[in-house]
Amino acid sequence: MIENRPWLNVITHAGLLLGVFFLCFPVWMALVASTHGPEALSRSPIPLWFGDRGWENYSQLLAGGLPEAGGVPVGMMMLNSLIMALLIAVGKIAVSIIAAYAIVYFRFPFRMGFFWMIFITLMLPVEVRILPTYDVIVRLDMLNSYTGLSLPLVASATATFLFRQFFLTIPDELVEAARIDRAGPMRFFMDILVPLSRTNIAALFIILFIFGWNQYLWPLLVTTEERYYTIVMGIQRMTNSGEALPVWHYIMGTAVLAMIPPVLVVLSMQKLFVKGLVEQEK
Amino acid sequence: MAGLSLRGVKKVYPGGVTAIHGADIEVADGEFVVLVGPSGCGKSTLLRMVAGLEEITGGEILIGGDVVNRKEPGERDIAMVFQNYALYPHMTVRENMSYGLRNMRTPKAEIEARIAEAAKILQLGDYLDRKPRQLSGGQRQRVAMGRALVREPKAFLLDEPLSNLDAKLRGHMRAELKELHQRLRATFIYVTHDQVEAMSLADRIVVMNAGRIEQIGAPREIYDRPATRFVAEFIGAPPMNFLPGALIGAAAPHVGVRPEALTVGGAGEVRLDGVVKLVEDLGADRFAHVAVKGAEAPVIARVAAHARHAPGEAVALTAERASLHAFDAEGRRAA
Numbered sequence: 079m080i081e082n083r084p085w086l087n088v089i090t091h092a093g094l095l096l097g098v099f100f101l102c103f104p105v106w107m108a109l110v111a112s113t114h115g116p117e118a119l120s121r122s123p124i125p126l127w128f129g130d131r132g133w134e135n136y137s138q139l140l141a142g143g144l145p146e147a148g149g150v151p152v153g154m155m156m157l158n159s160l161i162m163a164l165l166i167a168v169g170k171i172a173v174s175i176i177a178a179y180a181i182v183y184f185r186f187p188f189r190m191g192f193f194w195m196i197f198i199t200l201m202l203p204v205e206v207r208i209l210p211t212y213d214v215i216v217r218l219d220m221l222n223s224y225t226g227l228s229l230p231l232v233a234s235a236t237a238t239f240l241f242r243q244f245f246l247t248i249p250d251e252l253v254e255a256a257r258i259d260r261a262g263p264m265r266f267f268m269d270i271l272v273p274l275s276r277t278n279i280a281a282l283f284i285i286l287f288i289f290g291w292n293q294y295l296w297p298l299l300v301t302t303e304e305r306y307y308t309i310v311m312g313i314q315r316m317t318n319s320g321e322a323l324p325v326w327h328y329i330m331g332t333a334v335l336a337m338i339p340p341v342l343v344v345l346s347m348q349k350l351f352v353k354g355l356v357e358q359e360k
Numbered sequence: 361m362a363g364l365s366l367r368g369v370k371k372v373y374p375g376g377v378t379a380i381h382g383a384d385i386e387v388a389d390g391e392f393v394v395l396v397g398p399s400g401c402g403k404s405t406l407l408r409m410v411a412g413l414e415e416i417t418g419g420e421i422l423i424g425g426d427v428v429n430r431k432e433p434g435e436r437d438i439a440m441v442f443q444n445y446a447l448y449p450h451m452t453v454r455e456n457m458s459y460g461l462r463n464m465r466t467p468k469a470e471i472e473a474r475i476a477e478a479a480k481i482l483q484l485g486d487y488l489d490r491k492p493r494q495l496s497g498g499q500r501q502r503v504a505m506g507r508a509l510v511r512e513p514k515a516f517l518l519d520e521p522l523s524n525l526d527a528k529l530r531g532h533m534r535a536e537l538k539e540l541h542q543r544l545r546a547t548f549i550y551v552t553h554d555q556v557e558a559m560s561l562a563d564r565i566v567v568m569n570a571g572r573i574e575q576i577g578a579p580r581e582i583y584d585r586p587a588t589r590f591v592a593e594f595i596g597a598p599p600m601n602f603l604p605g606a607l608i609g610a611a612a613p614h615v616g617v618r619p620e621a622l623t624v625g626g627a628g629e630v631r632l633d634g635v636v637k638l639v640e641d642l643g644a645d646r647f648a649h650v651a652v653k654g655a656e657a658p659v660i661a662r663v664a665a666h667a668r669h670a671p672g673e674a675v676a677l678t679a680e681r682a683s684l685h686a687f688d689a690e691g692r693r694a695a
């Protein structure tokens with residue numbers, strides 16, 4: 079719909095600005111709160127502009143551990159989250175692109191059966207199968223390990239389905255040209271399929287990285303050692319400070335820090351993503 | 361380069377469609393053979409069996425004397441040009457052309473030399489570092505040709521390579537292709553549904569219909585002595601006219617006569633009276649559609665460029681007996 083009426087423009091812009099305000103206000107508050115001392119945030123009215131303790135708060139968060147978070151340095155938790163999120167994102171993409179490759183390009187018994195089996199797992203996210211999965215991880219002795227943190231989250235029906243749909247749009251002639259050019263199955267996959275999928279991979283990476291980064295329940299179950307704590311767990315532990323007042327300035331600081339990696343991923347991959355959309359290959 | 365033989369080649373698709381009923385074709389080394397026929401007659405199937413992209417249900421295919429039935433496409437030493445070019449979209453022109461050679465572990469210097477040579481022949485020098493999407497249709501077509509060329513294969517297989525180009529460019533590329541063949545003296549098998557392409561490119565034409573070979577012969581031979589009524593109608597535009605034999609006192613049930621063999625007025629041995637229905641002016645040629653009593657369809661005759669014939673005009677068409685083609689009831693040529 080293309081219309082050109084000034085007052086309509088004003089209304090739409092006002093609507094959009096309101097939306098932006100609602101979305102950004104919590105982020106703004108976190109940012110502001112992280113630069114004040116603990117007292118400023120327990121008093122009313124709470125400040126809406128930056129305080130003077132930003133430097134102090136952040137250096138305390140990054141360098142030393144917080145007793146409120148079990149004494150684990152935020153930097154370490156961020157690293158754990160990063161490793162987990164990367165393992166999940168890369169693992170999911172790798173497994174699903176290979177699964178889709180098998181399903182689309184190879185004829186094997188029960189091919190469609192396998193496809194539907196993968197598809198059905200859409201209905202079984204970790205939260206649903208959490209007890210049996212936990213049991214498996216215990217038996218495999220994977221508690222308190224990066225493998226335990228990421229492996230149960232790696233299988234992805236959605237990504238498999240997405241790659242399958244994409245592969246189905248690749249013309250047969252291209253596959254045949256590659257066969258004539260002596261590209262075996264491995265070469266065809268690495269030289270042709272993967273490069274052609276790179277915008278899909280970028281889009282999925284963004285989504286899956288954030289999915290991995292935001293994991294809460296599963297890390298809570300499989301980690302008991304502090305050196306495997308993730309940042310999302312850390313924030314939660316800080317708010318559960320029991321008798322003492324919650325350290326809101328630290329909590330908000332941690333939240334701000336926790337936002338940085340996903341934002342960086344989105345910003346850096348977005349370029350590739352948009353580029354892929356604009357330069358549509360035929 | 362090498363010759364090619366198809367011996368009793370059959371194709372039944374899973375699901376039961378018999379696409380090729382048994383084809384015997386001998387292609388000499390360096391020959392340009394065109395497979396022509398209407399859409400769906402099995403041309404692509406036949407070519408794809410030669411390429412190894414389609415399993416051979418029966419018979420044998422030999423390339424350079426070796427049976428290749430069980431060989432992978434990459435091992436047959438052939439190159440193929442596809443209708444939609446099938447260029448790798450993420451690779452530059454140079455990478456597209458070198459991909460097959462790299463897979464065969466050809467030395468780098470050799471690859472470079474071959475690409476330079478192909479780029480020179482096909483005038484692709486300025487585009488080597490572009491991606492396919494940055495090229496026009498004609499340029500893409502050339503790249504597809506270049507990718508085949510650098511392989512220096514035993515045979516080039518082309519499946520309707522010009523059908524995605526506009527008419528003018530098609531004519532131009534057709535001439536280039538012919539020139540390329542004369543220069544390389546390589547074996548070409550070329551598939552098209554366009555009889556003009558077939559006539560102008562081929563050393564020999566294979567006319568196919570519904571999975572069967574109707575006739576194999578030099579273009580002139582096919583045009584002058586079509587073996588079946590199907591070939592007679594398919595080759596030549598506008599197509600040959602068909603009349604009941606009785607109408608002109610011939611023994612054969614069907615008699616064909618090409619539009620250019622008919623003259624308006626004149627003193628031919630055979631005479632047909634009719635009424636002009638319309639006149640088609642194609643610039644170089646002018647064709648009159650004449651309703652003749654006893655003929656199923658209007659008879660088309662080429663008329664002199666200066667002649668003025670108006671619809672409704674009564675005319676007499678004449679032809680020499682020697683220019684008639686007689687066919688029996690099954691559509692086979694009656695000597």
Ligand SMILES: Nc1ncnc2c1ncn2[C@@H]1O[C@H](COP(=O)(O)OP(=O)(O)O)[C@@H](O)[C@H]1O
Pocket residue numbers: 373374375377378379397398399400401402403404405406
């Ligand atoms: N993969 C296939 N499976 C079943 N039938 C096919 C397949 N490919 C082609 N055919 C059938 O085989 C016949 C010949 O097809 P094709 O060789 O593509 O014809 P052409 O190239 O002459 O137009 C057609 O009737 C077509 O429907």
Ligand SMILES: [Mg+2]
Pocket residue numbers: 403404405520
């Ligand atoms: Mg075809």
